[in-house]
Amino acid sequence: MSQQITHSPLDFTRQFSEQASSILTEPAIDFLADLVSQFAPVRQQLLTERRYIQSDIDAGKLPDFISETFSIRDTEWRIQNIPDDLLDRRVEITGPVERKMVINALNANVKVFMADFEDSLAPNWSKVIEGQVNLRDAVRGTISYTNEAGKIYQLKPDPAVLVCRVRGLHLPEKHVTWQGEPIPGGLFDFALYFFHNYRELLAKGSGPYFYLPKMQSYKEAQWWSQVFSFAEDSVGLPRGTIKATVLIETLPAVFQMDEILYHLREHIVGLNCGRWDYIFSYIKTLKNFGDRVLPDRQVVTMDQPFLSAYSRLLIKTCHRRGAFAMGGMAAFIPSKDPQRNAWVLNKVIKDKELEAANGHDGTWIAHPGLADTAMSVFSKALGSRPNQLDVTREEDAPIYAETLLTPCQGARTEEGMRANIRVAVQYIEAWISGNGCVPIYGLMEDAATAEISRTSIWQWIHHGKTLDDGQKVTKELFRQLLAEEMQVIQQELGDQRFCSGRFHEAAALMEKITTQDELIDFLTLPGYALLA
Structure with missing residues (x-):
């Protein structure tokens, strides 16, 4: 059954529940329709341009800094301003927009909660609508949740x-x-959150703040800037009321950070090292280069030269422009086992100390139980300062394209390949079942880790790489290990959970996207077809 809005150019494929009707009001739909008709066609052009650029890379042209925007990189300018309530972002927690999680995240010992409609949410219709309801109630301070007990x-x-x-x-x-x-999912999420909440946010001294993911070029930044300006004009807000932080989590974007900041300068407050997606993008972008294949994902850590360069260049670029440079995600989950928990906290401390020493202004965690640990590391580094905008890294040697493109060394192992299969299958199963944020083997996994897992194996197969024990990575080997690891997953989870889940569908999708000759850009696109 579809829902027709008599005067709207938008068609809805679902009848509105009472909850949906409270979000999809006529004025909200009118606002969304205006944005879609104005900006959807250009978005299509931007996606086409992504494909052209990737085809050049596939043909052998490595990514690089772009010559036509040298004047932007070479001149002095700064972003417009940072609102008072965003000046201290030393610890941010991320999570999906589910009601209980929203409350727990906002109550955690953190400065910012990034409520996520993207990589940690499987966007079935009811979850997307509920997410808007939950954020609306959170903004008004009326949100509450009662569990079964x-x-x-x-x-x-x-x-x-x-x-x-x-x-x-x-x-x-x-x-x-x-x-x-x-329509574009990002415009749907932006329009409804902005439309329903900007007045209340501004009234309490905050504002409509956004994180923008998966950006690949300054032209995409320019598009978002125009979306924000259009939204501000449509409700009579001053230019620059909407503020955004952009995730630098694609390889093409790392070469355009100055340009992204420049084209969003009225609206941007910082960039973020979205490192897990960045590793995935490195594999995907350089998929045709047999000399740029990464080892086991456990080896690919932020102290590796190409990732360290990415972090340091982001800090230097942002701070020169008066923008924040946010650190990456600690995906660990606290453990009830004291020994394991001590190991987890030590790992988190080392990771956050490296970020703070590099000059990041804050960092990400995925679990409230890590808030105190991350907070203590950054508070020690910051002292009385709210951020590290004064850390310029001006004395750093220049970072050239080759440094950002040279892969790290390390083994490819059968155990690493098996671990990739187990994580990816379990994540895909959860995602197509409607859950985009899943604890697996002590890590809070979202789409990025499953993407790294399946693209790594695809690339090893594609280039005929061998494992450290001499086995050649082939489609046949992958299918054999997939069948064996399905049995391991069944043993670990138990027959009831395994048989009541969608593991066979998940394995079929994993097999398809890992063995086909053309690499699929995002597993969430074929996955979305399996979602309600």
Whole structure:
């Protein structure tokens, strides 16, 4: 059944529930329709341009800094301003927009909560609508949740600052169409969060703040800047009221950080090292280069030269322009086992100390249980300062393209390949079942880690690489290990959980996207077809 809005150019494929009707009001739909008709066609052009650029890379042209924007990189300018409630972002927690998680995240010992409609949310229709309801209630301070045992969750006074991460440019919202095509998921998320919440956010001294993921070029930054300006004009807000932080989590974007900051300068407050997606993008972008293949993902850590250069260049670029340079995700989950927990906290401390020493202004965690640990590391580094904008890294040697493109050394192992298979299958199964944020083997996994897992194996197969024990990585070897690891997953989870889940569908999708000759850009695109 579809829902027709009589005067709207948008078509909805679902009848509205009472909850959906409270979000998809006529004025909100009108605002969304205006944005879609204005900006969807250009978004399509930007996606086409991504494909052209990738085809050049596939043909042998390595990514590099771009000559036509040298004047932007070479002149002095700064971003417009940073609002008071974003000046201290030393620890940010991320998580999906589910009701209990929103409350726990806002109550955690952190400065910012990034509420996520993207990599940690499987975007079935009801979850996307519920997410908007949950954020609306959080902004108004009325959000509460009662679990099955009767425990009540409510907001504490002075919760974290709320920032909304919208879906990436590549992701559609298939339940809403315009001229017969699904609309951009990111515009759907942005329009509804902004429209329903900007007044209340501004009234309490905050504002409509966003995280923008998966950006690949300054032209995409320019598109978002125009979206923000259009939204501000449509409701009479001053230019620069909407603020965004951009994730630098694609290899093409690392070569355009100055340009991204420049084209969003009225609206941007910083860049973030989205490192897991960045590793995935490195593999995907350089997929045709047999001399740029990464080892086991456990070896690819932030102290490796190509990733260290990425972090340091981001800090230097941002601070020169008066923008924040946010650190990456600690995906660990605290453990009830004291010995394991001590190991986890030590890992997190070392990782965060490296980020703080490099000059990052803050960092990400995925679990409230790590908030105190991350907070203590950054508070020690910051002292009385709210951030590290004064760390310029001006004395650094220049970072050239080759440093960013040279892969790290390390073994490819059968155990690493098996671990990739187990993680990817379990994550895909959770995602197509409607859960985009999953604890697996002590890590909080989102789409990025599954992407690294499956693209690594694809690349090893594609280039006929061998494992450290001499086995050649082939489609046949992968299929054999996949069958064996399915049995391991069944043993670990038990027959009931395994048989009631969607593991066979997940394995079929994993097999398809890992063995086909053309690498699929994002597993969430074929995965979305399996979601309600």
